[in-house]
Amino acid sequence: MDNPQRMLRDLELQVTKSLPNGATTEHSDSIDLGDTSTSVFVADCEMLIEAPALATAELGDAATMTYDVEHSDDDETFETLADTVLVQTGADGEGADANEARLRLPSTVRQYVRVAATNSAAGDASDSSMTAGLVF
Numbered sequence: 001m002d003n004p005q006r007m008l009r010d011l012e013l014q015v016t017k018s019l020p021n022g023a024t025t026e027h028s029d030s031i032d033l034g035d036t037s038t039s040v041f042v043a044d045c046e047m048l049i050e051a052p053a054l055a056t057a058e059l060g061d062a063a064t065m066t067y068d069v070e071h072s073d074d075d076e077t078f079e080t081l082a083d084t085v086l087v088q089t090g091a092d093g094e095g096a097d098a099n100e101a102r103l104r105l106p107s108t109v110r111q112y113v114r115v116a117a118t119n120s121a122a123g124d125a126s127d128s129s130m131t132a133g134l135v136f
Contacts, residue, residue, distance in 0.1 A: 009135055025119075035111065049132050052128040061091055067101070069081045
């Protein structure tokens, strides 16, 4: 039996963050999954990353905005859990369309997860925000 697409959101498990200004990386606040070492954590869910539409001034032609998911045991030292979960590419002088991606969290996920958005070029996307959260 196929799993239906997860749609139920918990706003306590959702974060929003402005995108980078220039060729830098912005990190969302972390989402606390609970005590993953004993498997007492938010399970059977997906992380949903929602990226806004970006104008050419925010993401020029051939420039990319790349979204990675990171995790941590202590909410301070993060490592990549999944890289390049979502990529937006500026094209045809029109920037990039809004997009979303889902990542099913593995059983080895650590207690804290966050999203890193990296702009490959000089565009200022700081007036736009990404949203990341868990869907059940």
